[in-house]
Amino acid sequence: MTTEREEQVLRRIDRARRRKARVRDERITLAHGAGGKATHTLIEAVFLEAFDNPLLAPLEDQAVCPAGGARLAFTTDSYVVSPLFFPGGDIGDLAVNGTVNDLAMCGARPLYLSAGFILEEGFPVADLTRVAGSMARAAEAAGVRIVTGDTKVVERGKADGVYVNTAGVGVVEHHFTLGAGRARPGDAVLVSGPVGDHGTTVMLARGELGIESDLTSDTAPLAAPVAALLAACGDGVRCLRDATRGGVATVLNEIARASDVAVVLGESAVPVRDEVRGAAELLGIDPLYIACEGRMVVVVDGACAESALAALRSQPSGERASVVGRVVAEPASLVLVKTEFGGTRILDVLIGDPLPRIC
Template identity: 55%
Template sequence: MSRLPRSPIIEMADGAGGKASRRLVEGTIVPLLGDAWKGTLADSAVLDIGPGRLAMTTDAFVVRPLRFPGGSIGELAVNGTVNDLAMAGAGPVALVAALVIEEGTAVETVEAELRALGEAAGRAGVPVVGGDTKVVEHGKGDGLYVSTTGLGRVLEGVALGPDRVREGDRVLLSGPIGDHGITILLARGEVDLEADLRSDSRPVWPLVRPLLEEDPGAVRWLRDPTRGGVASALNELARDRGLAVVLEEAAIPVREPVRGACELLGLDPLHVANEGQFLAVVAPGAADRLLDRLRSIPGGEGAAIVGTLREGPARAVLAETPYGGTRIVDLLEGDPLPRIC
């Protein structure tokens, strides 16, 4: 086991570029990343990745609390970024991570998140090839921020984008929504509610890839409904494509604790964040087959066809209620705020 930094808390010196920095990086960070670490500690990673189209994305993670049922910031930092790659039809090839640590944060907190990051990278099958660590003064950060940048290779034959979406296409949802957002809300302890619920944080590439391989031409558009939830993701599609997305409310999978918490807090599950689900717009003729395929994959059992692209009203998302009425599903305005009465 390598030597740990001398103090149980992170100090400014750990980020100053001197001996303490080196001890933190070489003694703590690199060993804790385990097998996922494929870097060299040089200024840049050099990758030999051959021909084909690449996808690249970056994401900053500032979640509070750092750990919550079903995940933590380190795990989220990997899954969030590889999922963004997956939404471009790309499998992850390499990841770099930057940590911004607040002075005074327990070293064991940082260690736990690095372990989580390494394990998540292992599960997602993506090597970590570089990184950076900064320490900011006490009170200038929220313990730990993590930013990751990912590089992915786009599967051959895949062409995704709002311009490929047609009237009549179906909307496929990979599983129950709202688990992550409600888990975080409850984990903050600001609401006096308890529920048996875990974040859905996971890499979705193992679910997306078989769909793309099954019928690359039939998958038109992919999106992970993270912040702002399904409503925001579909509103962007409706706006970009100039069509209407009509959801069948009763078909949208929502777990009971999420439904209950949303009822109590006055939230719409369609506005609540997810970290392990995706939306796919697929050709109408292939929808049932792709749904069956998705449901046959472990983790895809809860998938459902939840809506249809229609000509109008243009640029709107509608939900058909189980009673035959319809309502607009709008973008979320600001943070989800609880209602008072």
């Protein structure tokens, strides 16, 4: 039961929420790059404001552009990971797999990549050679070719060793469109493997927290699992998103909002490795917000849930793929978690970087 005064306050909040995004900060902070609310505000208020057009407006991980009768998928991403080398991969693997995955998320077959390098004066050539080797191997594994590139060197202190930018193109060979706005009540939600490995590995590899583990990054190309999914479910596949910055929680919130539906997640169904849980408990972080670099969230027609799961599990390192939730109509634009404890909670959008906490 709400009183009239309470209704008034709630309406005022809703009006405030619908107001156009505005960047309140005077300067860029790390939160603007963390993939949460601050990143979205920045993109909408600065970039969408300046570049707005129908191909950009959906703000998917890639654009699908008409090109001479074909449908071309096009994307770009920059890689600034620190440390450059971590258990299970390095910045080179990420730069190839990340862009391949952004292409794959619209169901495209990734074809060609560009590679741009911003190098800091003094950076060891041996390290650069190692990064390039990783990129070559990752490209071969993903079935793409690196066909063009660029190199710039900046003064010592103006960059952190090496930054890599890759852009990629691919072709969309099916007639339907995948997108965050296509989820419907009755759909099933899956993840393609255990979540949070990459983000936890990199956080611990920085060494500042003094925590040791045997974890490795999950960086991997997702083009093959996507092809398997499309073969198994066709246009029963609604939406694919790789759960990078902001983790599974952020992806699900984007889907719930874009599709104006609610997503109900079963907490105990989400695969999380013990070590990721251990580190997350220790640091007070929720694994659902930790980045992955080789895992995706999949929304399919509820009738396809079993075949989608079988398709994902048939892939190398897909054995822990799981159905983790379902789409319902109400309360629209919200992600709810059915907890292991038998309760419910609302899974909010991440405000900034997930910071270790003590309280």
